[in-house]
Amino acid sequence: MDGMVTLYTAEQHEDFELHENLEHGYEGTEVGMEVEAAREGVEATTVVEEEWDDGLDLVKGQEFRTKTAMQVLVQRGAHKNGFEYDTLKSDTGRFVARCRGAKEGCKWYLRVAKLKNSDLWTVRTYVKSHTCSVVTTSTLRNRRRGTPQVVASVLGEEYPGRYDTPRSSDLISMVTRKVGVKVSYATAWRGKRLAANEVRGTPEESFSMIHSYMHMLKLKNPDSVSYVEVDAAKRFKYLFFAFGASIEGFVAMRKVIIVDGTHLKHVYGGVLLVATAQDPDRHHYPIAFGVVDGEKDESWTWFMNNLRSVISDVDGLVFLSDRNASLIKSIREVFPTAAHGYCVWHLSQNVKGHVFNNRDVCAIKFRECAYAYTVAEFDVLYDAFSRKYPSAAEYLEKSVEVGKWARCYFEGDRYNVDTTNAAESINGVLREARKYFMLPMIDVIIKKMAEWFNKHRKKAAQIPATKKLVPTVETQLSKRSLEARCLDVVEINSFHLEYNVNGSDGKVYTVDLARKMCSCRCFDIDKIPCVHACAAAKFLSVGTDLHLQDFCSVYYTVEL
Structure with a gap:
């Protein structure tokens, strides 16, 4: 075996067979002395310890982009190959580790240092062989535990570039199979979050790059509009953006704008605001998006003022929304001449909450009243509804103007748009993206809008010249x-x-x-x-x- 000295001693032979590593002489070493002693006829007994490789496959001069990347590699190798090590030094310029079995003679050693004038780290000293016992180290009480970085590295290999990864509970067994160490649920959860950050960036990175991102967005999408608001401490507060293609195409849309807000699901929270129309062929047509701290008077008014800079208060403009008080107030103040209706579906869910039996039937009957085209038809339907569900009718009459929800009484042209389903549907499409930080979420929005526009453009191009209607x-x-x-x-x-x-x-x-x-x-x-x-x-x-x-x-x- 390479690096081993083997002595053969026999009573009937005076010769000794010596196998040496050609690169290393043994003159002056303990082995050399034993050989000399044997030659002189002195009986010698040599205890030979078997060496084994650490499995890291490092080489002197190898470089790493970060110190963490190097540490994760060493940690995974230690778990997988059954050795333990102690960190002797770890600071901003160096990392030094040796085998925990060094006291028993194990020579494994690693020294990594940061290059001058660079962020790279390089291997300076490396002894890859162990002589310690795997049997002993695998049963030590203070064995090294799995870290979130190890979990993240496993996810990076198994799901490269992906946000959607297995649940934390499923990661525990995956890490055990891949690395040979058991991690806790909390460690798996932190590792999953760390892996996601490596793909989509940290929230701090998103906020710090938002101005540059919006600048490039406007360069690549002519006539796009964006506004970023910061507080007194220069921290992010609000964001508004609308794509040039959406602004230009709104001219051909029915002037019914559906607005809604939905909560973001990352660590900083916030609300995504959406203003969308519906094209004549009943496809989604997003106009503008906003990111704010909550559905409050100030945030909704800020969003509406910026929306007005994009579409202006044109004649016949209609808004459709739920009954959020701040939203209603902002529309009234910023678009005073626009008509404003309420989502019939949302209102039906509120109405059925005021009855005790057959709630779903109550909601259906209410929607039948709302969809009536003539006043005569409405009166007949609503009279029957009031007699069957008096508490629901009382709630409606006290809290909601009939002109805000009944089709036949609405002042304005809302066409066949009676619900906020278009905005709700967009929120549903962005369900996973709402878990991301700001820039990755905007990436998903851009990708989805490009997909929709391209799909509908192709479909429109296929309409025969003889057809004049959508x-x-x-x-x-x-x-x-x-x-x-x-x-x-x-x-x-x-x-x-x-x-x-x-x-x-x-x-x-x-x-x-x-x-x-x-x-x-x-x-x-x-x-x-x-x-x-x-x-x-x-x-x-x-x-x-x-x-x-x-x-x-x-x-x-x-x-x-």
């Missing part, structure tokens, strides 16, 4: 056109384009094509011809070059 409205009107074939139409006023249409329900509906209105009010509110308007348009089109899309809102056309 696919959802095209399909809807196709069905209504077929139903309209079976309805009788009576012309009332050819000059004003007024008609009476006998509906399939036996009622007579008055349609005014010139003003794009129908007594069923679907045409008025949704800005899409109802089945009665389709029948009247079919009657009018006889002998004329008339297209049904001419009666739709311009926002539903493929090209605005």
Whole structure:
């Protein structure tokens, strides 16, 4: 074996066979003296200790980016190969360790130092061989424990570049299998968090780089807008950002903005604010995002003021939200001319909390009232609702204006948008990202928006030139056109384009094509011809070059 001296002593032979390492002489050493003594006929007994490699595979001059990276490598090697070591020195410029069995003669030794004028660390002295007993060290009472850094290194190997890693409870067995050491749940949790920080950065890094990040965002996304607010101590307070593409495309969107806030789930907390629209084909269309400390008067007002710099207080603007008091106040102050409605779904969940039985049925009946197109229909439905759920009706009448939730009473054009589902859906898509720190979370937002825009751009490019309306409205009107074939139409006023249409329900509906209105009010509110308007348009089109899309809102056309 390399590095070993083997002596053969026999009573009948005077010769000795000597196997030596060619690199090392033994003259003047204890081994050399024993050889000489043996040659002189002196009986000698040599105790030979077997050497074994530490498994680290280090070489003199090897460099590490950080001291921690080197320490983790040594720790993992010690756990995996069954040796223990003591740290003799560990400071900002050096790390020195020796085997815990040094007192028994083990020569394992490691010295690593920081290079001058560099952040790199390099191996200066390294003796890789052990002569200590693995059997002894594996049963020591004060064996080295697993650290969060070791857990993080295992995750870095098994899940490189990924945020989503196994639960802390599952990491315990994984580390045991990979490294040979058992860690506590707390250590596994800290290691999981450390691994996540290595991928997405620390919160301090996110906050310190936010100005540079926003600067580059605007360089790569022309016409984007961002604002960063800091407190008196120059610490981060608020963030607002809107992409140039979103700002430009809002011109073609229906002017209904859905706003909502959702809590961030990292150590610093905070709230992510979202302002989104819905494109005519009912896809998400995020306009702006904000990061604030909470849903308070000051933070919502700050966000709304910045949102106004992006979209301005245009005519016909409508906001839809939950009933957060600070949000309601900020919209009233910053957008005084805009109409403001409440999410019907959220309100239905509040309403059902005021009844004791059949709560889900109560919520459904309330939504039926809210979705009624005509006042007459609403009165019938709400009268039945009030008699069946008097406590819920009392709550509504005391706490919420009917014009904020009932479709037929709403002052403004909210089309078919009655809930904040668009914003809630975006919050759901960002469920995991909300656990990240600021910059990684923004990375996810950018990636998701680019994915959506690219997908919908391709879909729009595939619309045939013969189709003038977005696919959802095209399909809807196709069905209504077929139903309209079976309805009788009576012309009332050819000059004003007024008609009476006998509906399939036996009622007579008055349609005014010139003003794009129908007594069923679907045409008025949704800005899409109802089945009665389709029948009247079919009657009018006889002998004329008339297209049904001419009666739709311009926002539903493929090209605005």
